[in-house]
Amino acid sequence: MTTELDLQHLTRTIELAAAAREHGNHPFGSLLVDADGNVVVEAENTTVTERDATGHAELNVIREASKRFDAAFLSHCTLFTSTEPCAMCAGAMFWAGVRKVVFALSTDELLDMLGDNPNGPTLMVSCREIFARGNQEVEVSGPHPLEQARAVHEGFWT
Numbered sequence: 001m002t003t004e005l006d007l008q009h010l011t012r013t014i015e016l017a018a019a020a021r022e023h024g025n026h027p028f029g030s031l032l033v034d035a036d037g038n039v040v041v042e043a044e045n046t047t048v049t050e051r052d053a054t055g056h057a058e059l060n061v062i063r064e065a066s067k068r069f070d071a072a073f074l075s076h077c078t079l080f081t082s083t084e085p086c087a088m089c090a091g092a093m094f095w096a097g098v099r100k101v102v103f104a105l106s107t108d109e110l111l112d113m114l115g116d117n118p119n120g121p122t123l124m125v126s127c128r129e130i131f132a133r134g135n136q137e138v139e140v141s142g143p144h145p146l147e148q149a150r151a152v153h154e155g156f157w158t
Helices: 004-022 057-068 087-096 107-114 127-132 147-151
Strands: 029-033 039-044 078-083 100-105 139-141
Touching: 004 029, 004 039, 004 057, 004 078, 004 100, 004 147, 029 057, 039 057, 057 078, 057 087, 087 127, 100 147, 127 139
Parallel strands: 078 100, 100 139
Antiparallel strands: 029 039, 029 078
């Protein structure tokens, strides 16, 4: 069940996605919340400005969180993200020990918007499929259909 606080965190990820777009990057944003509901790390996509294909918002959050917190702390955190994590980001979350993810826009919805745009390569696999292959459970909540999650992508991929 999605709480009001969950929706606030998802809305913030969409604000981060809009900021990423304004900064010349792909429109994705993520944040990490501790067990008490406090935001401890947030990041936007930096693939273009940092010239780093791995600069996805989720991976930027995981990199920073892994520097600041141990695996025991991360195992009680939730990663919120504007769009379903890709295979790379889902793997990074798994290896870092984050055991819950909440997302707004699904991979399928994003693919509908991308079409065959060469600037948006996507592995057509859900994060649930990635996590199902792991030997530890990761709870997944999403998609949560928020109009602003789609809106931040409109006109970007065309």
